[in-house]
Amino acid sequence: MNRRKEIVSRLIPHTTGAVLDSATAFAPVNIALAKYWGKRDIELHLPVTDSLSVALSVGTTTTLYQNTHQDVIELNGSPVAESSPFFQRLTQFLDLVRPSPSFRFRIVTHNDVPTAAGLASSASGFAALTLSLNRFFQWNLSAESLSCLARLGSGSACRSIFPGFVLWQKGDRDDGMDSHGIALPFSWPELKLGILMASSTEKPISSSLAMKRTVETSPLYSIWPSVLEKDLRELLETLETKDFSRFGSSLERNALTMHATMHTASPPICYWLEETVHYLHTVWHAREQGLQIFATMDAGPNVKILFLASDELHVRSLFPQMMEIPLRS
């Protein structure tokens, strides 16, 4: 904790203690196209590799107030129990930035992600919290510093500071000051994303634990950094050229490679459920028939599909249950 706190004190050196009555900020959910998979520093959430994401139009909106006596958190209109892991994780992050040890917050946070979409909200959540803290305390931090700060809450939160396509450069420094998101100057209005839900009855292990076990035990993990580097290069090239077929192949292979490293961990980690495999086969079969549609997956059983606006009707006929979520690109 001291190391994290020391880094935060360098990021926000001008804290005066003056606060607004309240401050509100929004941050988007982001979907990784080249995945963040493996930490070189677990405490500071410093990644082994760069990663690339695109922001969605949905995310988290958070409003901050000062409170007396104790921290209070409301999530989507309901109070969050102090004993919950969510409460613990947020207040531990707040410990890093309180102007004095006794300073307490009231946090009102709202995820406009459809609950059924099963999208992780920790990235948008910590990004929105960071952005609202910046306003609340009038830090006027740079986007890079905000990204570094959000990363200390949740690694991929550093990408949710920005809209559009975002590169999280891994950085080389031990203190992580160069490990933050960078907004990329690409726009691709024709790009569409849909979510295919796989209902899980079993609770899978957390992505953080899955990442750790994979790094420690998968015989395939050693090759991940070089795979990612190649996939990322292709993705950046195709964001330039808008070659959707190569773009899609690269992001799909990247996701499958991440899952391959999990499948070969000891014990194996397999987020794929029966529906997952069904969706993947449907995507691949449609592609064999000529439809340009590609899949990506995170540390969970749902499948995200990417396609072009011109194919939307075709894709909807294949996947009537698809939940389309507009990109914020």
Added chain:
Amino acid sequence: MNRRKEIVSRLIPHTTGAVLDSATAFAPVNIALAKYWGKRDIELHLPVTDSLSVALSVGTTTTLYQNTHQDVIELNGSPVAESSPFFQRLTQFLDLVRPSPSFRFRIVTHNDVPTAAGLASSASGFAALTLSLNRFFQWNLSAESLSCLARLGSGSACRSIFPGFVLWQKGDRDDGMDSHGIALPFSWPELKLGILMASSTEKPISSSLAMKRTVETSPLYSIWPSVLEKDLRELLETLETKDFSRFGSSLERNALTMHATMHTASPPICYWLEETVHYLHTVWHAREQGLQIFATMDAGPNVKILFLASDELHVRSLFPQMMEIPLRS
């Protein structure tokens, strides 16, 4: 073909043309514990790595006769069409060993593998054919030479020449004369194998094509040889010590690694179906509950499970649909 024929002429140098009226031989199906995955020589079926298998009690029985005018093949009581890939593949193999170009065979072959088990019969088929040819022509070949000859029909057939645990040493020679099976002096009567069928409606690509595409396009394939070497070493050690937990972990990881290389091929190759994933999760869940049960898979959707005789009732209660096939170990 000339290169294959030249090698065969060195393997069977003493052909006199004298034949028996008929000759019959049996060869077992074998299940790879450390997989054959990737060829260093496609024409001679020379592998990139060693592999390890165990023989089943079921297999192929083949009887040979000389015939006039044309080759005739009967499979499980029915004539095989000349135009079928099966007929073509067998007669091309026979072309390598005919004492004269006009010599024709009648081949009566029977697979006692339950059809529903979906076990590949090309390995036991080419091994039984090779063994029956050896008797028919009274070549009196060594087991190693028979194994090399069978390999020219189908790579893994070289392991089906032997019962029990068999190591296929990859060999180093360009002509493959040192690439053959070796019977290992291990016995493990407590070891049991069951097959869990996944019904496939789609026709997957052949294992041979899957292997080729994986070697050529998977970013993970480069690490396969070193993974296999480690898994094989552990399997050989545990065949000695009978540490079933380590034995099972190694063979399962080996199979999952092979499938991981396929999943990351371009385009992806995924033999997993919905039932496959269901079976795998059931195996892993049972193992978390303390049951020593491990899965292996070949280039298809079925799951083979390995367990000890003492757990058979427990395993049967989990998988009432399991087809147990005795090992020939």
